[in-house]
Each structure stands twice: as structure tokens, then as C-alpha cells.
Amino acid sequence: MMNKVVFILIFSAVVLSASAQQKKYKQGVKVPCPVCYASGKVERAQIPPPKDFLLKSGENATADIQVDYIGFTPEAKNAFAYAVSIWESIIASEMPIRMKAVWSGSLDDNVLGSCGPETYYSNFKDAPFKDRYYPVAIAEKIAKQELNGASRYDMEANFSKNIDWYYGTDLNCPDTLYDFVSVVLHEIGHGLGFTGFFFVDDNVGGYGFFEYGDATSFDLLVENGLSGRQLVDTSFYENVTNELKRALESFSLFANSPIAAKKNNGANPRLYAPYSFDGGSSVYHLNDATYDNSDNALMTHAVGKAEAIHDPGPITRGIMDDIGWRNIFIRFDPPKDMEVMGPIQYDISVESDYRIDEETLYVIYSTDGFISNIDSLALVDLEDNGIYQATLNPAPGTDSISYYVQVGDVMGRVKTSPALAPKEIHSITFGPDNEDPVLEHAPIPYFLLMGQPMSIKVDASDNLGIDTVYVTYSINGVPQTPFGLTNEYSDTYSGDFTVSNENLKDGDEITYAIFAIDASSAKNNTRLPSGKNTFSYKVESIFDPVVSYTNDFNQSTADFVISDFDVYTATGFENGALHSIHPYLSPGEDNVDIDYFTFLKRPIILKESGTMTYDEVVLVEPGELLSKYGDDEFWDYVIVEGSKTFGESWLPLYDGYDSGSKIAWRSKYNENIVDQVSLSEGSSDLFFNREIDLLNNGNFAAGDTILIRFRLYSDPYASGWGWAIDNLIIQQGLAAETKVLDRGEIMVYPNPFNSSFAIDISGIERLVDIQIEVFDLFGRKVYEVVKQDVFGELKENIDLSDQTGGMFLVKVSENGKTVLTKKLIKN
Known part of the structure; x- marks a missing residue:
């Protein structure tokens, strides 16, 4: 159940073992999904799709919900797509909304489906409220950019394949079946943000995830009908208390949603809040007894047989608007401080999804920090160009002006800048300036x-x-x-x-x-x-694509982006390797993380059965026991990724892993931890080989040309030594047989030579590795160079000025095969 899990995770952040971190917050947090229950009763209803849908064709959809179906039957897919198209006609976003849908056989018998946002974000560009979390689909709509990346979903859902479903779209669901379109519509509503962070555990209620006080945009709306107070108002409801538990189980919770109230005859909609908190259902559904068999029934907590509701309803749509799907944005450059006091000009533009109520536009200001002296200026569109203006003439002797801007729309919503005004305000001071930019x-x-x-x-x-x-x-x-x-x-x-x-x-x-x-x-x-x-x-x-690649990292290389990683022989290692920063860092700041990475600048053309192998040492913070990549308690990790878009987006070639994947690594990491930092250092005796099937993850196919990236992810707290990679071999067994160079294609001159001689090799028809070795008269190797991925020709000057005169033997090899040996005389 959703909320109990949340509390356990929060509590565990305080009592972790010594080897794990004591504090853990993330920029994007995950919570278990709300669920939709089967009521078991026949509840006949037929609510047709909204007019938006009936009037719009698929080409005029205002959103793009892209679904990856896992295990679905064709008829289930068709019904699912129909439900998706209804939501696409209601919400609006410039960003694609990616959804993962699983046809599951593991849900409880009375659970029809579950769905929720894949992650949440706060403090992104244009976020309506500071420090409040928004489901990723809303956050990306507002910010107008990808936040969790094109490789991650925005919603994740499960639907029971063990239910007797009706897959029709005609509302004629029989008494023995559950209407699949209705349940999909319901669950997508949760994935789009009809959910939040409230929980009850034992004798306390609260909200948060890893950090008490985290709340979603939906949580901001929830208020107690008896007290008339927001549940996130800490001046009235202290978080994680018995008082908050009683409010959550009061049977008197409402959504203070101006738009929903406007569509509900002025009344705030009632939320489902049974006297015993129901994790997965309480708070984040409409009250069944109030809205059953009505046009607002879709988001009640249980669905009955023969209940076909194909419209989210005006109340749900109003709540969705107020949690972030429709907004008011106040755009202006706050006036700066002045060295010489003069008129203050405000030029403000407003973007709103509903028409602006021009009677609500004001600059509200004070000369004493809003203690007692408060006044206002009306903002007026004087030039009828959408720019609302006002001029403030401060009185002589004024030291500073504090102010905020207020705007409202015809739906009764009021927005301020700053968003939490008057608790937060803008200010202007007057006088000489000695502050540096x-x-x-x-x-x-x-x-x-x-x-x-x-x-x-x-x-x-x-x-x-x-x-x-x-x-x-x-x-x-x-x-x-x-x-x-x-x-x-x-x-x-x-x-x-x-x-x-x-x-x-x-x-x-x-x-x-x-x-x-x-x-x-x-x-x-x-x-x-x-x-x-x-x-x-x-x-x-980026170099030309190749089919195969090898590197033992015993020489410096231009083949990798050397920024967060470097090639050298580290202390404790016998020869060169590709090393991350040692030790890698953690930000030590809530909601901040670091990615360290390097990528191979030679694109790889993927082949059937292609593999990549390398030796590695991984000393990065291990997750909790039994946690796996993608879990909230899977802390730092390393991952190998590929890109078909030259680095614009990356997808895993292999799931991320950490020090917990090898007993020796975990033991070494935990050997010496001080203040959440592992001081243990890597060494060559910790090398293990890893083999990756380049196509097994399903993100790439034979024939794709990809860049390959090695990335180390470091979350806000705890860190260690890092990652070392050696003896990299990519699809080596799939490389075509290379033509051995002819001796006549290799020129060695002059002979005799004084201090140096040259080697010119021409006619190299494909990428090869060339090794040049020079031995003295006693068989001692006095010079060696390896040139990798050579194509066309190679010119190499060999300086033996530090050697005494006499006979030397030159040996030239191609891909490990000797091509030429030649004797030379040094004068």
C-alpha cells in the first residue's frame, strides 16, 4: 500500500546501518502508485466521452501520450488506445508523455489497475511554487523541456489480466464485466498527477518522501472541511503527528480547487477520506458516496461491473487544471535598485490558460516591509498590447520599496509574484552601489x-x-x-x-x-x-564508424573524451587503465546529483551477437541489500549506455550496477568509511571481467551505429573511490579478416642512419593496429610504439640518438602478425 511504504522509507533514512548513508534525498523521487479497486457490485452507468474528444479528430489532439505495451492482447491495446485518445483531447502539452503499461498477473484479486508518475520534480523553470513537487508530465509541460530524459517513462502502470474485462468503446458493458476503457482513463488520471505524498502509519499522519514536508501540487489543494485549513499548513497541522492522522481519517477532506469549485456550483469537491486510512485510495480519489453514478464518478476509488465512465468529469478536470495542467504565468523583469531615487516602472505580461480578470491586476507595495504601511497600484494595459503597466513614485526620504504582483483569472484563481507573497516579496533599495555582480x-x-x-x-x-x-x-x-x-x-x-x-x-x-x-x-x-x-x-x-575496437589503455589515447575520466597507471595498478576521478565526489546537497562520464569517439556498427568485454574495478556506494537498479535505495551506480543520436540521448546497453555486484567490491568499499565516504582504494587484484551482449537490452538492433558511454552516477550523499576500466574489447570476434600488409608497402630509411630513421607504411585498406619494435644486437628491446586503428598510411620517425652505434633489428607487426623484420646500421 502506498503510504505505509512511504513512511517506512522515510524512517529508514534515520536508522540505516553504518555502511549506508544516513540521509538521502533525490531531485526526482518515486512513490508507489494509487490503485483502482473492483467493487464487486453491479453499478450500471453510461457516461459518454467529453465534447472535446467528440469534436476533435486524432490530428487535432493537444497532447501526445506514447504507450509501450508489455504483454497486452490486441483487443486490450485497442481499448487502451481509445482511452489515451480521450485524455489527449483534454490535456495540452508540447512535450511527449511516455507511458509504460504492463499486462500483469500479479496484482491483488480485487485490484483492477495501478498507475502513477514515474518521478516528480521541483524548482524547475517556471515552476508555479517553490519547493513543491510536480509529476514529471506536468513539470515537463510547464518547463517545455525533457526533465527525466527521453529514455525514461513519465507514467508507469499495471493492469490485471485476470479480470473479466469488456473491451468495447460503446459504453455497453454487461453486468458481468468491468469496462476496460474506464479503468484505463482512471489510471492515466493518476499518472498525470491525481496523486501525492500523504500517508498514515500507526498513530501519525504526514506527507513527504525521504524528507518530511515534501508535498505535491495536488497536496497543496487538500484541506480539512472541519477546520477549513490546508493539511500542509504547518501553523495548524504539524507534519507527522496524530492531529494530521485524524484529519486524514476525518471523512471530511476537500480539494480547494478554484476551477473545480467553479464547475461544482461553488463547492469544493469532496475527497475519499474513510475513517480508516486506505493506502492507495485515501485522499487521491473523489468520494464514492458523493459522486457515484454521476458524471464525476471516474475518479472515485472503486469501479463496479457495467460501469462505463468515458469522461473524467468537470470536477476531475478542474482539479487537474489546478495541479498544473492550466496555469497563470507572470512575466516581468523586476526593477533593479537605484542609486538615485526616481519613478519605478512596472511592465508586466501575463500568460494564462483562462481569460485574465483585469480587475485583479495590482502591484501591492509597502515602505516598511509589509508591517503596516501597505498600498497598491492598478496594472493597466494602456496601449492594448498585452503589457500591463504601472508607475510608482516613491516619496522623498524613502529607503526601500517592498512589493509583489497579483493577477487573477475568470475562474477565481489568483497568482502572485513571488508565488508565496506576502511571505516572500520583491524589493528595491535606493542609494550608492558598491556590490559586485x-x-x-x-x-x-x-x-x-x-x-x-x-x-x-x-x-x-x-x-x-x-x-x-x-x-x-x-x-x-x-x-x-x-x-x-x-x-x-x-x-x-x-x-x-x-x-x-x-x-x-x-x-x-x-x-x-x-x-x-x-x-x-x-x-x-x-x-x-x-x-x-x-x-x-x-x-x-567523432571519428569514422568501426565494426570492432580494442584498447588495453597502456598508451595515451585520443579515442575517448577525457574530461571526467583519464587514462593512466594509478597507484596499486600494474599498467594503464581508463579511470574515473578518484575519489569521485557527492554534492552533499539535497536534490543535487553528479554524472561523471566518458565516451568512445569511434562509433560502433552493431552486429548480430555482438558483445563487449572489459576488466573493471567498481568501488561506488552500494545500494541496500536486495535493491536493484532503478530502486529508490539503489544509490550510486555505474552504467554503460549507447546513443544513436550522437549524444543527444542515451539508452542503457546494460543495467546500472554498483559495488554490491561483487562480494570483493562491497567488502572493500565498506572496509574504511568515514563520514559517509569510503576511503578504500582500488587495485589491480580487484579486477573482474564483464561481458555485455550489445543487443540484449532491446534498445538497439543490428545495423545501428552507436556511440558508447561509460557513466558513474553520484547521488547527494556518500561516495567512494570510483571506477577503473581496462582491456576493452568490442565485437572483436566479428571483425572481418584484415589483409596482411605486403612487405613492399613498408619503407624503412635511411640505412645506415645517424640518429633516427623513418618508417612509411601505405596501402592500409582498413583499420588496423600496427606495432613497431626495435631490438639491439643483444636482443634487448630499445624502442616500441603501438598505433591503433590506422587507416590509409602511417609515417613514424624513430629516434635512437640515445643508443650507441651498431646493428639494430626492426620488427613491424599488423594486428599481432609479423609483416617485416629488417636490419639497420647506426653510424
Whole structure:
């Protein structure tokens, strides 16, 4: 059951074993899904689809719900798709909504289905409320960008294959069957956000997931009908208390949803809140006794036989609007501080899914921090261009102005900026300015030569305003022309480096610094990084595709993006390997994580039965016992991923794993932990071999050309040594037989030589590894070089100036096969 599980997980965050972390929060959190019960009774009803659906064709859908069906029969798929198309005509989003649906045989006998958001996000771009969680589908709609990535679902659902279903779409469900379309509509409603974090355990009720106080946009609406207070109002209901439990079991919970109330004759809709809390049903359903057999019956907690409800209903649709599917956005640049007091001009635009009530637009301000002196200015669209304006003329002697903006719509909703006003307010101060601008920038890790300009993005803010932001940079130590950045939105500035891609090549090093000057008379300025330090990164190229690849990492290589990883011989190792940062870091901050990665710059053409093998040491924080990749208690991990889109999106080649996958790794990691950090170090005796079937995960097929990435994920707390990879072999057994070079294609000259000689090899018809060895008269190897993935020709100059004169033997091998041996004389 949903809420009891939540409480157990929260409690376990306090009493974990010494080897695990004591505190764990995540940016995207998961909760068990609400469920839909079979009532077992015949409850005849026929509610047709909404007018939105009947009036719109599939081409005019306002959302795109993409479903991956697992195990479904064709007739179940058809009914499911019909339910999906109804929701697609109701909600609106520019972002695709991805759903996983499983035809399950493991649900309880009286459970028809379950569904919920795959994850939740807070504090994303344009989030209506700070520190409140929104289901990923809503968050992506508002932010207008992918948040959990194209490789993850936005909703996950299970439907019982053991139920006697009616798959028709005509509402004529017989008395012996359950209407499948109705249940799918119900569960998609939960996946789209009709759910939250409330729980009851023993004698307490609460809300949260890993951190008490976490609440969803739905939770913000829930109020007690007896007290008239929000359940998340901590001034009245302290979290995790018996008082909150009584409220959750009061049979008197309502959704304070202005839009739902508007559609319900002014009354807030009643929620299902039985006297005994029902995990999976309480709070996140409409009350059965109130709405059974009505056009609002879809989201009640149980479905009866012969009950065909093909419309979410006006109340549900109103609640969905208020949890984030329809919004009011206040757009304006808050006026900055002033050195010389003058008129304050407000220019505000409003985006709203419902028509704005122009009688509600105000700037509400105060000169004493909203203690007693409070006044307001009406915002008016003077030029009829959608920009609402007001001018405030501060009285002489005013030190500062505090204010917030208020906007309402015709549905009775009121939005403020800041969202929690008047608890949070904007402010303007007057007088001389000596504050430097604030610069924030995530350093560029590398630049991939893919035809796009080399760009940079910076956040620059100042209490008085920014005058100029610019960048200085060098290429391989040679200074280039500085360039300015343009204000993109809010405090974000961006621009392109003033160098053409044609003048860049693989391996070039870019160093740069960022400068900001404010708009004050003093021209306060800031440099990032400070002093004479610079940021730096490398230019990287994607090479031609290959069928196979090998690397023992005993030589430096340009084949991998070297940023978070590097190739070297680490302490405790006998030779080179591909190493992550040692030790890797954790942010130590709630809701923040780090990805360390490198990828092979040689795309691989996948073949049938293709495999990849490598030796590795993995010392990353192990998850709780019995946890697996994807579970909330599966903490840090490493993963191998592929991309068919040149790095735009990545999909697993193999599920993530951690130190718990090998007893020796887990034991080593737990051997020496101080303040949640494992101080144990990796060594060559901890190497284990791993073999990956490149097609087994199902994300790729033979013939695909992919990049391969190695990624180490570090969550907010606890960390360790990291990851080492050696002896990488990709599809080596599938490579076509290579033509052995002819001796005549290899030139060694001059002979005799003085200090050095050259080797020229031509006619290399496909990628090969070439090894050149030089031995002295006594058989001692005095020189060796290995060139990997050579194509066309190779020119190599061999310097033996440190050797005494005499006879030497040169040996040239191709892919391990000796092609030429030749004697040379050094003068």
C-alpha cells in the first residue's frame, strides 16, 4: 500500500546501518502508485466521452501520450488506445508523455489497475511554487523541456489480466464485466498527477518522501472541511503527528480547487477520506458516496461491473487544471535598485490558460516591509498590447520599496509574484552601489565538433543591473578576440566563440574567463574564475564508424573524451587503465546529483551477437541489500549506455550496477568509511571481467551505429573511490579478416642512419593496429610504439640518438602478425 511504504522509507533514512548513508534525498523521487479497486457490485452507468474528444479528430489532439505495451492482447491495446485518445483531447502539452503499461498477473484479486508518475520534480523553470513537487508530465509541460530524459517513462502502470474485462468503446458493458476503457482513463488520471505524498502509519499522519514536508501540487489543494485549513499548513497541522492522522481519517477532506469549485456550483469537491486510512485510495480519489453514478464518478476509488465512465468529469478536470495542467504565468523583469531615487516602472505580461480578470491586476507595495504601511497600484494595459503597466513614485526620504504582483483569472484563481507573497516579496533599495555582480557558470566539459558553433551560457545578476558580460579566451595558448554575451532571458547570458569550426581540430585546448560589469556609476565588476585562473576544455571529434575496437589503455589515447575520466597507471595498478576521478565526489546537497562520464569517439556498427568485454574495478556506494537498479535505495551506480543520436540521448546497453555486484567490491568499499565516504582504494587484484551482449537490452538492433558511454552516477550523499576500466574489447570476434600488409608497402630509411630513421607504411585498406619494435644486437628491446586503428598510411620517425652505434633489428607487426623484420646500421 502506498503510504505505509512511504513512511517506512522515510524512517529508514534515520536508522540505516553504518555502511549506508544516513540521509538521502533525490531531485526526482518515486512513490508507489494509487490503485483502482473492483467493487464487486453491479453499478450500471453510461457516461459518454467529453465534447472535446467528440469534436476533435486524432490530428487535432493537444497532447501526445506514447504507450509501450508489455504483454497486452490486441483487443486490450485497442481499448487502451481509445482511452489515451480521450485524455489527449483534454490535456495540452508540447512535450511527449511516455507511458509504460504492463499486462500483469500479479496484482491483488480485487485490484483492477495501478498507475502513477514515474518521478516528480521541483524548482524547475517556471515552476508555479517553490519547493513543491510536480509529476514529471506536468513539470515537463510547464518547463517545455525533457526533465527525466527521453529514455525514461513519465507514467508507469499495471493492469490485471485476470479480470473479466469488456473491451468495447460503446459504453455497453454487461453486468458481468468491468469496462476496460474506464479503468484505463482512471489510471492515466493518476499518472498525470491525481496523486501525492500523504500517508498514515500507526498513530501519525504526514506527507513527504525521504524528507518530511515534501508535498505535491495536488497536496497543496487538500484541506480539512472541519477546520477549513490546508493539511500542509504547518501553523495548524504539524507534519507527522496524530492531529494530521485524524484529519486524514476525518471523512471530511476537500480539494480547494478554484476551477473545480467553479464547475461544482461553488463547492469544493469532496475527497475519499474513510475513517480508516486506505493506502492507495485515501485522499487521491473523489468520494464514492458523493459522486457515484454521476458524471464525476471516474475518479472515485472503486469501479463496479457495467460501469462505463468515458469522461473524467468537470470536477476531475478542474482539479487537474489546478495541479498544473492550466496555469497563470507572470512575466516581468523586476526593477533593479537605484542609486538615485526616481519613478519605478512596472511592465508586466501575463500568460494564462483562462481569460485574465483585469480587475485583479495590482502591484501591492509597502515602505516598511509589509508591517503596516501597505498600498497598491492598478496594472493597466494602456496601449492594448498585452503589457500591463504601472508607475510608482516613491516619496522623498524613502529607503526601500517592498512589493509583489497579483493577477487573477475568470475562474477565481489568483497568482502572485513571488508565488508565496506576502511571505516572500520583491524589493528595491535606493542609494550608492558598491556590490559586485554575481556570476554563475557550469564549466564547459568539452566541445564536440558536430557542425554547431561553440557556445557558452552564463548567469549574471546584480542588484542594480548588468551593463556588460564578455568572455576572453585562448586556443592552445594563443589569445583570441574577446566577445560579448547577449541577455537571453532573466539573468541568463549566452553567445558563440569567435572562431570558426573549420579552424578547430581534435585535441585543441580552449582556456577562457568570464567578466561582468554592473550598471552602477562605480562600474563594479567580477571575473570568473577569480584571479588569473581560467576554465579549460578540449575540442573533440567523432571519428569514422568501426565494426570492432580494442584498447588495453597502456598508451595515451585520443579515442575517448577525457574530461571526467583519464587514462593512466594509478597507484596499486600494474599498467594503464581508463579511470574515473578518484575519489569521485557527492554534492552533499539535497536534490543535487553528479554524472561523471566518458565516451568512445569511434562509433560502433552493431552486429548480430555482438558483445563487449572489459576488466573493471567498481568501488561506488552500494545500494541496500536486495535493491536493484532503478530502486529508490539503489544509490550510486555505474552504467554503460549507447546513443544513436550522437549524444543527444542515451539508452542503457546494460543495467546500472554498483559495488554490491561483487562480494570483493562491497567488502572493500565498506572496509574504511568515514563520514559517509569510503576511503578504500582500488587495485589491480580487484579486477573482474564483464561481458555485455550489445543487443540484449532491446534498445538497439543490428545495423545501428552507436556511440558508447561509460557513466558513474553520484547521488547527494556518500561516495567512494570510483571506477577503473581496462582491456576493452568490442565485437572483436566479428571483425572481418584484415589483409596482411605486403612487405613492399613498408619503407624503412635511411640505412645506415645517424640518429633516427623513418618508417612509411601505405596501402592500409582498413583499420588496423600496427606495432613497431626495435631490438639491439643483444636482443634487448630499445624502442616500441603501438598505433591503433590506422587507416590509409602511417609515417613514424624513430629516434635512437640515445643508443650507441651498431646493428639494430626492426620488427613491424599488423594486428599481432609479423609483416617485416629488417636490419639497420647506426653510424
